[in-house]
Amino acid sequence: MDQLRSRRTRRKRGHAVVEMALLSPWILFLFAGALDIGFYSQALTATQNAARVAAEYTSKNTNTAADSTAACQYALDELSVMHNVRSLSTCSASPLTVTATLVTGPDGASASSVSVTYKTEQLIPIPGLAGQFTITRTVEMRLQTS
Secondary structure (H helix, E strand, O other): OHHHHHHHHHHHHHHHHHHHHHHHHHHHHHHHHHHHHHHHHHHHHHHHHHHHHHHHHHOOOOOOOOOHHHHHHHHHHHHHHOOOOOOOOOOEEOOEEEEEEEEEOOOOOEEEEEEEEEEOOOOOOOOOOOOOOEEEEEEEEEOOOO
8 A cells, every 4th residue: 555655656756847847948938038028128118218318408408409419428327227338438329329409399399309229139039039129219308498
């Protein structure tokens, strides 16, 4: 009777090992996908914030409305959390491009438009996914009147 019980216990342990061996790659794949989605979400949020902060600066007056250099510095400060942006000092080539222009807003008043384009780095190469995404966010703000 005891021998029969010990055989059943060993069989159950064997099944658990086989099940774990079969499911481990899928669990790892799901974990890597969730991690990647988190990093891409962070990139989306950081890019939107960079465009907003740069537009806030450029909307101060007509002299700053088209100041892409200063807008670049504000965008770099916001995107400093992204690994491939930390060492940048300019925003004229990939992975980060920032442009600021003086435009006429929808209400006919002068406005500043800032466009931030950021190319993410490839984190975990998952088959079937693009790996890198290019995110562009444009913010338009009416010029402040004194």
